[in-house]
Amino acid sequence: MSRLVPVPGGDLDGLHRSVVVVGGGQAGLSMSHCLTQRGVDHLVLEKGELANEWRDRRWDSFCLVTPNWQCALPGFPYDGVDPGGFMLRDEIVDYLRRYAESFRPPLVEGVEVTRLRVDGEGRFTVRTPAGTLTADQVVVATGPYQVPLTPRVAERFPDGVAQVHSSAYKNPDQLPGGAVLVVGTGQSGCQIAEDLHLAGRRVHLATGSAPRVARRYRGRDVVDWLEDMGYYRRSIDEFDDADAVRMRANHYVTGRDGGRDIDLRAFAAQGMVLHGRLAGVRDGVVEFGADLRRNLDAADAVSESIKDSCDSWIAKNGIDAPEEARYVPVWEPEHDGPTTVDLAAEGITSVVWCTGFGRDNRWIDLPVFDGRGYPAHHRGETSFPGLYFLGLPWQWTWGSGRFCGVAQDAEHLAEQITRKRLRGNDFEVPWLSGTPVTTYPGADEWIAPRTVA
Known part of the structure; x- marks a missing residue:
């Protein structure tokens, strides 16, 4: 068990800290920096x-899809020579390593939290x-992508036919020779399909409803326009359908080779075989839905609507931007109908499941x-009281969970944690006492007093 900071006594048993942060990625490190300050x-x-x-669950050619300048962890903005570029996987790992070295967080590596509870004293x-250690407050910064999800149809x-989830995919040579079926057209699915396509592999791609966005428009990266328009700072409270917004798929695009669009239609023109949503498998024959045209049109419509927003912003502000x-x-x-593919006849020897991740909070x-x-x-x-989450998509803004927005969320939580420490534990834990929560300054806006029956 390696440690960046030694733990007294050689283990954690009986140790007490004011705050325990679970997770040592960008969210956990950001939280640690704010608490250290x-x-x-x-x-x-x-x-x-x-x-x-980042090190173990990203493929070899992985890179950011947002420009480097958006990497703005607390006290550690991007300091490289290519702010408009896109860091590769190993560069991201190095960025986080240098961030940790800049303030030496009390980080213990190789230790998994298996249970989080509250004892009879409210700790x-x-x-x-x-x-087992104790804490007055806990921040869960384990991120949203914990458990790889593979549908039951895989059985x-x-x-x-070899099968691998996107979290375990590394490169085309990892897969047996032959054609590859990629399932899912979120960011991972589109980028992995491109990775295989560029390597000369025959790719069948089962599409979904994920939207796309252009890489550049009217002389700038679209992310630059969106930043100027305040999209990354929009709070979740501005939406009537907050739960639906939090569950939306990210727009697919790539930062590969300096950044470019991912145009599935162009891939199809070059030989990639596109299908609708995967519907089933029977006796070695894969069935796809009749929604391919709808999926492609919907993705294009989102991309064009973003350009409409850029046009409106440019006109409103009198910006000199090329047409x-x-x-x-x-x-x-x-055609628009369902399709079928005989795996053996098409020489498909492997499947890459780009079907997302789920959370596993059973330890809480x-x-x-x-x-x-x-x-x-x-x-x-x-x-x-005293339990927080950090690093969730749309935790507060569109930038939450990303390198560009986690700092604001960490600063906010650090302020709440500090206020609670200064006040002391002036409320009871309702699930222990059976009494309502005693609200505190700022909490009455959103915490309704609760009583356990």
Whole structure:
């Protein structure tokens, strides 16, 4: 078990800290930096190594899809020579390593938290293989991408077809020779399909409803326009359908080779085989839905609507930006009906499942989740006093969970944590006492007093 900061006594058993941060990625490190700046004693627990998710669960050619200048962790803005470029996987890991070295967080690596509870005295108990420690407050910064999700239909593929989830995909040579079926057209699915396509592999791609965005428009990266228009700073409270917004798929685009559009129609014109949504598998034959045209048109429509917003912004502010012709589809499906593919006849020997991730919060033995297992919170603060989440998509803004927005969220939580330390524990834990929550300054806006029946 390696440690960036030694732990007294050689293990964690019996140790107490004001704050325990669970997770040592960009969110956990950002939280640690903000707590360090405020002089709050704390400990960061990481089940793997520093930046483990970036190092071990990204493919070899992976790069950011947002420009480097958006990497603005607390106290550590991007300091490289290519602010408009896109860091590769190993460069991201190095950025996080240098960030940790800049303030030496009390980070313990190789320790997984297996249970989080509250004891009879109202303190959090944090169980790990290295012992059980206690804390006054806990920040869960484990991120949204924890458990790879593979649909049950995967069980129906023939035994001879290799299957891998996007979290375990590394490069085309990892897969057996032959054609590859990629399932899913979110960011990972489109980029992995491109990776295989550029390597000369025959690719079949099962599309979904994810939107796309142009890489550049009217002389600038679209992210630059969106930043100027304030999109990354829009709060979740501005939307009537906040839950639906949080569950939206990200727009697909790439930063590969300096950044470019991902145009599935262009891939099809070059030989990639596009299908609708995967519908089933029977006796080695894969069935696809009749929604390919709809999926492509919807993705293009989102991209064009973003350009409309850019045009309006440019006109409103009198910005001198070059005119640019709008996108014209370079390929159309031959028909709108369902399709089938015989795996053996097409020489498909492997499947890459780009079907996303789920959360696994079973180790948190506290009632802070909604019916879907999502943590109920406001700006990362839960209704359970002293328990917070950090690094969630749309935690507060579109930038939350990204390198560009996690600093604001971490600063906010650090302020709440500090205020609670200064006040002391002036409220009871309702699930222990059976009494209503005693609200505190700023909490009455969103915490309704609750009583356990």
